[in-house]
Amino acid sequence: xxxxxxxxxxxxxxxxxxxIVLNANQPVARQRILGLSSCLAVLVMTGILLFQxxxxxxQTYVLGDWPTPFGIVMVLDRLSAMMLxxxxxxxxxxxxxxxxxTDREGKNFHALFQFQLLGINGAFLTGDIFNLFVFFxxxxxxxxxxxxxxxxxxxxxxxxxxxxxxxxxxSIFLVGVGILYALLGTLNxxxxxxxxxxxxxxxxxxxxxxxxILFAVFxxxxxxxxxxxxxxxxxxxTSAPVAALFAVMTKVxxxxxxxxxxxxxxxxxxxxxxxxxxxxxPAALITLAAGAAGVAGSRDLRRITAYLVIVSVGTLLAVxxxxxxxxxxxxxxxxxxxxxMTAAMFLVADLIRRQRPDxxxxxxxxxxVGQPTLLGLLFLTAAVAIGxxxxxxxxxxxxxxxxTVQGNNAAPWIxxxxxxxxxxxxxxxxxxxxxxxxxxxxKDDPGTGRGTSHDPVPVYALxxxxxxxxxxxxxxxxxxxxxxxxEFALAAADHVINPVHYIEAVLGPDRSIPLLYPFGGE
Amino acid sequence: MEWLVSACFGVMIACGxxxxxxxxxxxxILGLTLMGYAVNLFLFLTGRLHTNLPxxxxxxxxxxxxxxxQALVLxxxxxxxxxxxxxxxxxxxxxGELDTDHIDGQxxxxxx
Numbered sequence: 011x012x013x014x015x016x017x018x019x020x021x022x023x024x025x026x027x028x029x030i031v032l033n034a035n036q037p038v039a040r041q042r043i044l045g046l047s048s049c050l051a052v053l054v055m056t057g058i059l060l061f062q063x064x065x066x067x068x069q070t071y072v073l074g075d076w077p078t079p080f081g082i083v084m085v086l087d088r089l090s091a092m093m094l095x096x097x098x099x100x101x102x103x104x105x106x107x108x109x110x111x112t113d114r115e116g117k118n119f120h121a122l123f124q125f126q127l128l129g130i131n132g133a134f135l136t137g138d139i140f141n142l143f144v145f146f147x148x149x150x151x152x153x154x155x156x157x158x159x160x161x162x163x164x165x166x167x168x169x170x171x172x173x174x175x176x177x178x179x180x181s182i183f184l185v186g187v188g189i190l191y192a193l194l195g196t197l198n199x200x201x202x203x204x205x206x207x208x209x210x211x212x213x214x215x216x217x218x219x220x221x222x223i224l225f226a227v228f229x230x231x232x233x234x235x236x237x238x239x240x241x242x243x244x245x246x247x248t249s250a251p252v253a254a255l256f257a258v259m260t261k262v263x264x265x266x267x268x269x270x271x272x273x274x275x276x277x278x279x280x281x282x283x284x285x286x287x288x289x290x291x292p293a294a295l296i297t298l299a300a301g302a303a304g305v306a307g308s309r310d311l312r313r314i315t316a317y318l319v320i321v322s323v324g325t326l327l328a329v330x331x332x333x334x335x336x337x338x339x340x341x342x343x344x345x346x347x348x349x350x351m352t353a354a355m356f357l358v359a360d361l362i363r364r365q366r367p368d369x370x371x372x373x374x375x376x377x378x379v380g381q382p383t384l385l386g387l388l389f390l391t392a393a394v395a396i397g398x399x400x401x402x403x404x405x406x407x408x409x410x411x412x413x414t415v416q417g418n419n420a421a422p423w424i425x426x427x428x429x430x431x432x433x434x435x436x437x438x439x440x441x442x443x444x445x446x447x448x449x450x451x452x453k454d455d456p457g458t459g460r461g462t463s464h465d466p467v468p469v470y471a472l473x474x475x476x477x478x479x480x481x482x483x484x485x486x487x488x489x490x491x492x493x494x495x496x497e498f499a500l501a502a503a504d505h506v507i508n509p510v511h512y513i514e515a516v517l518g519p520d521r522s523i524p525l526l527y528p529f530g531g532e
Numbered sequence: 533m534e535w536l537v538s539a540c541f542g543v544m545i546a547c548g549x550x551x552x553x554x555x556x557x558x559x560x561i562l563g564l565t566l567m568g569y570a571v572n573l574f575l576f577l578t579g580r581l582h583t584n585l586p587x588x589x590x591x592x593x594x595x596x597x598x599x600x601x602q603a604l605v606l607x608x609x610x611x612x613x614x615x616x617x618x619x620x621x622x623x624x625x626x627x628g629e630l631d632t633d634h635i636d637g638q639x640x641x642x643x644x
Binding site for chain 1: 557560629630
C-alpha cells in the first residue's frame, strides 16, 4: 500500500503557488487566504506523517512507480518527518506575521513563499542526490526573491552576495554529483551507499574528493566558517518573516550533511568511510567561536540574531561531528528548539524595530518603545531560551548535548565553546535589552538630532504579536514533552546512524533488482 | 581526445574563476556563465566519451551510450539559464539602486 500522503507536502505548495501566481493581480487578501490555508494544510499533513513515522518503519514513495534505483524516490524517516513538521509550523507562523503588512511591500510574496516551502520540503524528502540539487535550486531561486522582497539598497547589496555565492555553490555541487555518478553509476542515495561500499581502492581519491566537494556546498548552505559571511547581511537586512523562515534554511544544510555523510560516507562505506570525521568537528567549533564573536560585536539586534543562527549551526554540527548515536539524538533534540527560538528572535527584533522610529533595531539609546511590558516580556523569554537558561528548552537541550559528547576526545573544546558561546550570547542579549528598554532618551529630546522624529509608532494588536508568542510558547512545550521527544530523537538517530535501515527501506530487503552498469559495459 | 576535452574543461573553469574574481557584475556574470558551461560539459562527460554507440538498451548490445547524463545536462542547463537570467536582472537593479556595478555595492575609490 503506497502512502500518497508523503508526496503531498510537495504537491500542495506547488499547486497553491501556481494558483497564487494566477491571482497575482487580485486583492492581497485572497492571496493571504490561499497561502495561509496551504500552510495550515501542510502542517496537518506533516503532523500526520510525523505521527506515522514515529510509530512505524521508514516509508518510501516511488514517483511514477519506476523501480528503484532507476526512478526518483522520496524517503520519509523520523528525521525527515520531524524536519517537515518544523518547517510547516514555522512557515505558518511566519506567513501569519507577514500577513500583517510585510507581504504588501512588493508583489508575489505569497507565491514565492509557497515555492520556498516546496524546495525545503523536497530537500528533506528526496532520496536522490540529483533531485536534491533540483530542490536546492527551487529553494534558492525562491529565497532570492524573498530576500529582495521589499527592495532597498541594503537588501540588494546583501542579495548580490547571496545569489552569486550560491550560483558558484550550485556549479560545485554538480561537479561533485558528476564525479559520484561517473564512478558509481547511480544517483539514488541508498544505491550510492551500497556501491560506495564496494568501490575499488583505485577510485578512492576521486570518491573522497567528490565527498569533500559536496561538503563544501552543504557547508555553504549551512553557513560553516569560512563560508558563512553572506549570512549576517542577508538575514540581517531582509524582512523579518523571511529571516525567521530562513532560520530553517541553514538547517537544511545541517540535515543534508547528516543524511549524506551518515549514509553514503558512513563507517561501512569502504574507501569513503568516515570521510568527515576529521573535518566537521573542527570546522563547526571554529564556526561556533566566530558566530559568538559576531554576536558580541554586533551593534544591531537583527544582526545579533543573524549571528545567533551561525552559533546554532556551529553547535549542532559540532555535536553531530562526533558521529555517535547519542550525540546525534541530542542534536535532534536541540534542532527544533534553536530553529524556533532564533525565528522568534527575528520576529521580536522586528516588533521592537517598528516601535523605535529613530534607532530601529540599532543598539543606541532611543525614546521608549510603545508597549514596553509586552515587548520586554517577549524579548526576555526569547533571550532566556536562546541563552540556554533554565527553565526553558535551551538549557535542557544543551545539557543533553554536553552530557552525550563526554566520551569524545574533543569534549573539552566542545564544552568550552558551547558554554562560552552561550555566555557571550547572554551578555550580548542582556546588553541589547538594557539599551532598548532601560537606556532611554527623554520623550522629547531636542538636542541630539535623534529623537526628533514624531512619526506615530504602530500599536500592536494580538494578531501582530501572536506568531512570535506562539513560537516562544513552543520552548516550554519542548521541556514538558521532553521525555517523549528524547525517545523520538534516539529512535530517529538510530535510523540515521545505521544506514542499513535506510538502504533496506529504499532498495528492498532482498535487493533483487538487477544492477545495471550503464556506461559502456565496463 | 580525453586530454583535449579535459583541457577544455580546465581552461573554461579557470577563465570562469578569474572573471568571477573581477568583482564587477558584468565580468562576474560572464564568469558564472562560463563555469556553468564547463560544469555542463563535465556532466556530459560522466557518461564517458564514445562514438557510434546506440542509445537503446537491447540484449544484442553490450555497449551503449549512457542516456542519463544527457537528461542531467538538460536539467542543469535549464536551471543555470534561469539563474543567470535572474542575476542579470538583479545586477541591473543594483546598478540603478546603488549607482555602481561593484559587487560590494560601493566603489573602492570615489569616481572622478
